[in-house]
Amino acid sequence: AADKVRLATEGAWAPFNFIDSAGKPQGFDVDVAWALCAKMKADCEVVTQDWDGLIPGLKVRKFDAIIASMSITEERLKVVDFTNKYYSGGLRFLGLKGEAFNIADLKGKVIGAQRATLGAQYLEDNFADLATLKFYDNQDNVYLDLVAGRLDVVLSDELPTFDWLKTSGNGDKFEFKGDAFLKEDNIAIAVRKGDKLKDKLNKALDEILADGTYQKINAKYFPFSIY
Amino acid sequence: MDFSVIVEYFPRLMQGTWVSLQLIFLSVVLGGIFALPIALARISKNPLISGLPFAYIFFFRGTPLLVQIFLVYYGASQFEVVRESFLWPILREPFWCAIIAFTLNTSAYTAEIFRGAIQAIPVGEVEACKVVGMTKVQMYRRILLPRAFGIVLPAYGNEIILMLKGSALASTITILDLTGMARTIIARTYTPIEIFLAAGAIYLVISMVVIAIFKQVEKRQNRYLGPNPVKLPDDV
Amino acid sequence: MSKVPALELNDIHKTFGDAEVLKGISLKAYDGDVISILGSSGSGKSTFLRCINLLENPTKGEILFNGEKLGLEHGKGPDLYPTDMRQLTRMRQQVGFVFQSFNLWPHMTILENVMEGPLNVLKRPKHEVVEYCEHLLNKVGIADKKHMYPSQLSGGQQQRVAIARTLAMDPQVILFDEPTSALDPELVGEVLGVMRGLAEEGRTMLIVTHEMNFAKEVSSEVVFLHQGLVEEKGTPQKVFEAPESERCKAFISSTF
Amino acid sequence: MSKVPALELNDIHKTFGDAEVLKGISLKAYDGDVISILGSSGSGKSTFLRCINLLENPTKGEILFNGEKLGLEHGKGPDLYPTDMRQLTRMRQQVGFVFQSFNLWPHMTILENVMEGPLNVLKRPKHEVVEYCEHLLNKVGIADKKHMYPSQLSGGQQQRVAIARTLAMDPQVILFDEPTSALDPELVGEVLGVMRGLAEEGRTMLIVTHEMNFAKEVSSEVVFLHQGLVEEKGTPQKVFEAPESERCKAFISSTF
Amino acid sequence: MIDLSGFGNQLLLGAAVTVELALASLAVGLVLGLLGASAKLSSVKTLQWIANGYTTIIRGIPELLTVLIIYFGATTVLMAVAGLFGYEDYIEIGPFAAGVTALGLTFGAYATEVFRGALQSIPKGQNEAAVALGMGRVRTFYRIILPQVWRMALPGLGNLFLVLLKDTALVSVVGLDDIMRKANIAVSSTKEPFLFYSAAAVLYLGLTIISMGVVYFLEKRANRGIKRA
Numbered sequence A: 001a002a003d004k005v006r007l008a009t010e011g012a013w014a015p016f017n018f019i020d021s022a023g024k025p026q027g028f029d030v031d032v033a034w035a036l037c038a039k040m041k042a043d044c045e046v047v048t049q050d051w052d053g054l055i056p057g058l059k060v061r062k063f064d065a066i067i068a069s070m071s072i073t074e075e076r077l078k079v080v081d082f083t084n085k086y087y088s089g090g091l092r093f094l095g096l097k098g099e100a101f102n103i104a105d106l107k108g109k110v111i112g113a114q115r116a117t118l119g120a121q122y123l124e125d126n127f128a129d130l131a132t133l134k135f136y137d138n139q140d141n142v143y144l145d146l147v148a149g150r151l152d153v154v155l156s157d158e159l160p161t162f163d164w165l166k167t168s169g170n171g172d173k174f175e176f177k178g179d180a181f182l183k184e185d186n187i188a189i190a191v192r193k194g195d196k197l198k199d200k201l202n203k204a205l206d207e208i209l210a211d212g213t214y215q216k217i218n219a220k221y222f223p224f225s226i227y
Numbered sequence B: 001m002d003f004s005v006i007v008e009y010f011p012r013l014m015q016g017t018w019v020s021l022q023l024i025f026l027s028v029v030l031g032g033i034f035a036l037p038i039a040l041a042r043i044s045k046n047p048l049i050s051g052l053p054f055a056y057i058f059f060f061r062g063t064p065l066l067v068q069i070f071l072v073y074y075g076a077s078q079f080e081v082v083r084e085s086f087l088w089p090i091l092r093e094p095f096w097c098a099i100i101a102f103t104l105n106t107s108a109y110t111a112e113i114f115r116g117a118i119q120a121i122p123v124g125e126v127e128a129c130k131v132v133g134m135t136k137v138q139m140y141r142r143i144l145l146p147r148a149f150g151i152v153l154p155a156y157g158n159e160i161i162l163m164l165k166g167s168a169l170a171s172t173i174t175i176l177d178l179t180g181m182a183r184t185i186i187a188r189t190y191t192p193i194e195i196f197l198a199a200g201a202i203y204l205v206i207s208m209v210v211i212a213i214f215k216q217v218e219k220r221q222n223r224y225l226g227p228n229p230v231k232l233p234d235d236v
Numbered sequence C, D: 001m002s003k004v005p006a007l008e009l010n011d012i013h014k015t016f017g018d019a020e021v022l023k024g025i026s027l028k029a030y031d032g033d034v035i036s037i038l039g040s041s042g043s044g045k046s047t048f049l050r051c052i053n054l055l056e057n058p059t060k061g062e063i064l065f066n067g068e069k070l071g072l073e074h075g076k077g078p079d080l081y082p083t084d085m086r087q088l089t090r091m092r093q094q095v096g097f098v099f100q101s102f103n104l105w106p107h108m109t110i111l112e113n114v115m116e117g118p119l120n121v122l123k124r125p126k127h128e129v130v131e132y133c134e135h136l137l138n139k140v141g142i143a144d145k146k147h148m149y150p151s152q153l154s155g156g157q158q159q160r161v162a163i164a165r166t167l168a169m170d171p172q173v174i175l176f177d178e179p180t181s182a183l184d185p186e187l188v189g190e191v192l193g194v195m196r197g198l199a200e201e202g203r204t205m206l207i208v209t210h211e212m213n214f215a216k217e218v219s220s221e222v223v224f225l226h227q228g229l230v231e232e233k234g235t236p237q238k239v240f241e242a243p244e245s246e247r248c249k250a251f252i253s254s255t256f
Numbered sequence E: 001m002i003d004l005s006g007f008g009n010q011l012l013l014g015a016a017v018t019v020e021l022a023l024a025s026l027a028v029g030l031v032l033g034l035l036g037a038s039a040k041l042s043s044v045k046t047l048q049w050i051a052n053g054y055t056t057i058i059r060g061i062p063e064l065l066t067v068l069i070i071y072f073g074a075t076t077v078l079m080a081v082a083g084l085f086g087y088e089d090y091i092e093i094g095p096f097a098a099g100v101t102a103l104g105l106t107f108g109a110y111a112t113e114v115f116r117g118a119l120q121s122i123p124k125g126q127n128e129a130a131v132a133l134g135m136g137r138v139r140t141f142y143r144i145i146l147p148q149v150w151r152m153a154l155p156g157l158g159n160l161f162l163v164l165l166k167d168t169a170l171v172s173v174v175g176l177d178d179i180m181r182k183a184n185i186a187v188s189s190t191k192e193p194f195l196f197y198s199a200a201a202v203l204y205l206g207l208t209i210i211s212m213g214v215v216y217f218l219e220k221r222a223n224r225g226i227k228r229a
Ligand SMILES: Nc1ncnc2c1ncn2[C@@H]1O[C@H](COP(=O)(O)OP(=O)(O)OP(=O)(O)O)[C@@H](O)[C@H]1O
Pocket: C016, C021, C039, C040, C041, C042, C043, C044, C045, C046, C047, C048
């Protein structure tokens, strides 16, 4: 079992990772994962795990790497190592179409985000005393509550939200609010501290970027480069 | 293991504990209030009266509380009619959704406990009421309910503990109860074992307090019972 | 003595499922009568007594109390149900019943048990009830235990409380179903003593019992049931000393 | 008749907490003796009987079986415990015990109840046991019920099974603790009948009973206990007709 | 079966996992329950103490937390223990193993009380009857006591199993693909929470009814020849 590489993803972050109706994980992250495995010639397994259990699970060796659109943050760096980024994103607010928007107006509003994400952390750091914050186990429940009207505004990563606006049929009611920020948000694969796997993954990452595999995957999900 | 995180986050765990206590208290009280009429209707020999409570009890005892919470919180809000109704101000609040789910759930269990207690009263004591010419209402008010209350206590204490433990599920609908708070803290500290153990210890303390209170109440309430108190039938 | 019987039962039948337990029993009790009902186990004594105040619903028959007929009608099954619950409740208040197993209410003290009826059913004023009930407890010899709970009393004492509870309603007729058979031999005497006193006061009573000596001594009439029918009836002299029926004869001789 | 008593008890004492229930009781039973033990409730009859085969641990005294002394030693408390469990087990197999409340095993049929001992304790071959046990059930008059479960039998029938179960071990001595007092009056006769048969066969028996007529008729010796001591003993004639002790006199006259 | 946007099949697969989890936990729990009851009734103080600690702790902590603690904690503990014996490799405690451990521990704690009650409800006289015949303690236990414990404990165990069945839903939070998690996934993809949570509820009700039927059948068998008072 020693050479088997277990890669964990969340499965509720379309289009980067989600579970199809056959019960299999799919999405950008998962495609990248398999491409990396192919390059490393490793025997891989992709498992799913709820978001807030990912880093704890990695720490107790339930799996060897997290490829779940996880941003590199200082706090995470204290407990795990990250590979080089495999794409980058930014945070962006999402709200009802047509309403005027100004960061200052968020005072007193109900803002939702997924627990243990960059967005949640940003809200806790900047809005804890200004607005009512709600944190969810997964992003899908955030959307459900936005549509239900329990949330005024959602803060999340721009790219998946872009996909949600396009595919969920809610694009006519909701829209991005303001510009994306924290654009230097680098998304990478997390591994245990000091694990050699990091170097192997970095090497494989370079290879798929170089030989066009990465670009093919990118094109499958987005009409623009997200690297 | 790093126990300093427990110290550091203890005040926030206490905030969560307070929310848990509110959830438990409200749902237990409301559940108890609804349980009695449900139990009385369930006892009725008329299937038109006992049918609905039977189905109600069966559904809420036969499905996981987690499903019930999701049905109330995410399921109900899916519908435009619900969102436009006068109930929405309540249903949009996760706290009240949890209260609703918990109350429905615990009232079903408590109703069964009441029913068991009333039916566990020896038939002779009921006949003794009849032969002094009591009406049904007198019989329930004077003998059956006071008697059932004494019989019900141990099982009801258990039900409160079960509710206490069930309340941890509130964390799945964004409520920052003790478990929710613990999970939020872990999202920052990545120390699941320490924080979950601390939360577990707090739950344990609360349930011990509940048990101790019930022991006292039981002793007072059942002081009249000699060596052979009436036991609830097994299937309650 | 009035010519109308205090209690009159006509042709009482009772079936449980397929088993016909009472096959038509009639009986009249005038004021002051003490009627003992004998019979072997399973002959239907308890069932008959319980039919009188509808603890058991008879399947056929008439029940008259002071000449007033209790309204009965058929329900879904074969049993008869009261037409008017209020009439039944009124009647039950006038017909006392003492059980084999006492059936005191365990969550009330002795005094509360006895006061429950007059206070909350008959709605008598409290001070009157307290006084009267203490008098009754005195009469059955357990006034000193009035603030204890039933579980703290011996069987014989509990049964005396049960008798006081019945007397507290001041019923016109009292039914006793083997009031001493759940008691240890040594406690039986206490209860029989109290009942003997009631008989001497001229209370109207129907008593199911296995205590032959007692029955012989206090009864004005003895009824012997066999397989749901009256097999023999008459004065104690007649039934105990010169029974006509073979079965009655065998029963009497086996139990003396 | 041998000169060594089948069962000999010397100065048996028993305390429960602070209460001294047995204050030194001695008794010898030779082969063929039928000894009745009388006494009012609480006098210690059951406790004495239960001390004999150590269902209760005595606090002092000697127990000899066919002259062989049962090894006893003190444990932590005041009670005596057997030194050698195997000796006790062997002795118990030879001393039968019939309980007031039958204590049949509800999950086994009548026949299985009776066969359990010879088959699994004495390890007799099965075909032999079946034959012998059926014979015993026949003897106590319930061979036709052998495939039924205890709960399907009346109390009298259950007690007869319990006697057969004890007989199946072919014990040298049988102890009976009020074998009929849990029975309805009409069922008592059945069991007494079986016991009378055993007495006539010459079985050695110790019987605690409230059935005076029976005791008078079958006993070779009567022992009257009072407050943990032997108050009177002798032949039935002597104890029943000319008791020396006042208390015994009072007891005898109150129960006849 | 209705198609449920292609997720019907997935829900059924989830039901199979739920059943497997429930049965495995039942087996673990029954063993723990018998051990616990024996410990509580033993005269050894230490054993009583351990059993009391076990039941008190488990019964006072939410099952959700037990699942989470076992899932995240057990690996660490196990590996620390294995490390003492020089075993350094990774020890897998997946969601299923964690679920079985957590639910088995929970079931065992409650079953301890059920078994204890059953053991104590057997009239002392039956034991004495066996002793008076000269049966040893061990034989008395397995010939007279044990066969009856099963019958007495069945109704209580049946109830516990129904509770266990519903508690399996909690294991979905650590990623076991049971009914509940399959329903969550379906909701993610279809945005139809009401439909899928209702479907899950129906599945659980179905399993409950089947379990009740099995328990009824077992009770009937165990009570052959024994008239209930
Ligand atoms: N609720 C019932 N359902 C079915 N059968 C019953 C019921 N109550 C009594 N019986 C049957 O009716 C018959 C008469 O019973 P009843 O209790 O009246 O006898 P009894 O003369 O009072 O006997 P005992 O002296 O043993 O009290 C018995 O065969 C009994 O089994």
